[in-house]
Amino acid sequence: MVQKVLLLGSGFVAKPTVDILAARPDTEVTVACRTLAKAEELAGDAATTKAISLDVTDEKALAAALAGYDLVISLIPYIYHATVAAAAIKQKVNILTTSYVSPAIKALDEDAKKAGVILFNEIGLDPGIDHLYAVKAIDEVHKAGGKIVSFLSFCGGLPAPEASDNPLGYKFSWSSRGVLLALRNNALFWENGKIVEIQGKDLMKSAKPYFIYPGYSFLAYGNRDSTVYKDLYKIPEAQTVMRGTLRYQGFTDFxxxxxxxxxxxxxxxxxxxxxxxxxxxxxxxxxxxxxxxxxxxxxxxxxxxxxxxxxxxxxxxxxxxxxxxxxxxxxxxxxxxxxxxxxxxxxMQYEPGERDFVMLQHKFGIEWADGTTETRTSTLCDYGDPNGYSSMAKTVGTPCAVAASLILDGFYKQTGVVAPLTPEICDPIRITLQEKYGISMIEKTL
Missing domain, CATH: 1.10.1870.10 (Domain 3, Saccharopine reductase)
Known part of the structure; x- marks a missing residue:
């Protein structure tokens, strides 16, 4: 039986998702974008892909477009995800996004459960791959009788060092507006048992040098509300919990x-x-x-x-x-x-032949039952291929495609709003990414 996927969006990260799903036997992928030419460019000329023009703000057109599909993947701006999800639930179509679970998405949980569909979110790079390895390490430590006393996670999508040749040391591999708007957000995190809040106007002032490898000069600052990860990652014992963003030296001052x-x-x-x-x-x-x-x-x-x-x-x-x-x-x-x-x-676009670069690192402070301590890291350092996928596209689009494949194959029995926050959900994606696509975080004990 042919399974049908509707992919909404034609942005920077969608190509690997289309390619991987279109290569599946008995799977057809329809790429939908407001501009037909963009959808056609992304769909390519594979026999299993096609393109349509669709405006998701047109309620009737969206409902009609969703009819008959097994899965809709929403890679359009996050503000439209709830609109798409609500329409898909009415059509009993499963939904997948790479974005954070928003309050609007969370509010659709009961409706999705009643319709018997999964509303899967947060499966790109950050959020996404970060969850897969955070959950893995935390589960292993807890099963061995240890505690996570601190958790730091920083991620940056950047130009490769040789391509960071402008005053900001930055080039765009996703929405420029999204990049700048993120700089206005407040940051909230746990530090030594106390909640710290940084106002958006002071976010850049709070940036500090962050060491990962000697070859890179990074600055790090907080990203939105990290305090919720005590609960989401089931680490109530943690005294420090912070997720944040990496940029090259000089970016924050500018x-x-x-x-x-x-x-x-x-x-x-x-x-x-x-x-x-x-x-x-x-x-x-x-x-x-x-x-x-x-x-x-x-x-x-x-x-x-x-x-x-x-x-x-x-x-x-x-x-x-x-x-x-x-x-x-x-x-x-x-x-x-x-x-x-x-x-x-x-x-600040990438020139032909230039590479982008992704750095993602978790740092776990661990305390064992005998009182000894340990620092463990999980690190992803990945460069784009100028003749293939950018690193950002690969590390967002591939996890998205793997999760989509598992949904199509009926692997996940859950319904309602889901994010990769348990070993049962994370492990099959993480293992497939590593074994089939060579995407993994390298784990070390310092």
């Missing part, structure tokens, strides 16, 4: 100045609705008396904080590289955040 100057605001402004010169838009954003370079520099000086003169010089050169002092017209998006995103996306 972003901090962007924050100081108002670039991360998505509040509408009239002057960014027309293609005026960047220097004129910049002058209005920061309240400069004119768009002359001298006035712009003086106003920046009055509003921004720099670590030192060397750092200031580097960041101002970066602003010139971005064209903020130039006559180059903005791509008007109506607010500072999205207008900046347009420029960043134009200047």
């Amino acid at each position: 972003v901090l100045v962007l924050v100081d100057l108002g670039f991360l605001s998505d509040a509408p402004v009239e002057y960014m609705t027309k293609p005026i010169a960047w220097k004129d838009a910049f002058a209005q954003l920061i309240g400069s008396p004119s768009s002359s370079e001298a006035d712009l520099l003086a106003t920046i000086d009055s509003k921004a904080t720099f670590k030192d003169e060397e750092d200031k010089s580097r960041i101002l050169k970066g602003f010139k590289w971005l064209g903020l002092f130039s006559d180059t017209p903005i791509t008007p998006k109506g607010n500072p955040l999205d207008t900046l995103c347009s420029t960043l996306e134009e200047l």
Whole structure:
């Protein structure tokens, strides 16, 4: 019997998912995107794939598109997942996303159970592969009578070092807007038995050097609410629990100045609705008396904080590289955040032949029953293939495809909202990723 998969989205990470599922015997994959040409490009010319145009905000069109499918994979922006899931539940279609379980998704748990479908989430890289190895190590330690007294997990999707050749040391392997919006989130975590909260405006200031390998110079900062992982990972004994983001040295200082100057605001402004010169838009954003370079520099000086003169010089050169002092017209998006995103996306794409890079590491502080202690790490260090998949696509799209295959094969009997947070759910995905696709975290005791 032919099984049918509807994949929504045509973004950076979808290609491995399509390729792996299309290679399954008796599986057909339909790629749906608002723009048919994008869907056709992702679907390729395999006999088992096809493409359609679909706007998920069109309720009737979405319901009609879902009819007859066994699984829908939602790789569109997370704000649409609940809409897709609700429609799929009505059609008794299983659902898979790589995104965090949101309150809107959680609210669909009972409906999914009544419909007898699984609503599987958090199976990409982070969240995803991180869960697989956190659950593995924690389960092993608990079964051996030990305690997890601290848990640190940091992940970064970055350009390979030789491709980190711009003022931010960063290039986009996923939504630029998503990258910048994440920099405004508050961070909440456990540290030495106390909950620490970092306000979004102070997130970049909280970044600290983080050592993984001597060959890399990373900074790390908290990512959203880590406190929930005491419960989710079943480690109530842990005194420190923190999940966060890795960036190269220099990134956070640069972003901090962007924050100081108002670039991360998505509040509408009239002057960014027309293609005026960047220097004129910049002058209005920061309240400069004119768009002359001298006035712009003086106003920046009055509003921004720099670590030192060397750092200031580097960041101002970066602003010139971005064209903020130039006559180059903005791509008007109506607010500072999205207008900046347009420029960043134009200047900070991967060039042909360049590689991206993923670093993910867990660090477990372990205390054994006899009082001895141990530090254990699980580390994924992966580079993209310029002639194949990017590392981000591989490490998000492959776990997604493996989980989708297990759902199609009827392996998971659970219904309702599910995330990979138990050995029963994690182990088959983790083992398949390692044995079939060579994707694994290397475990060491320090």
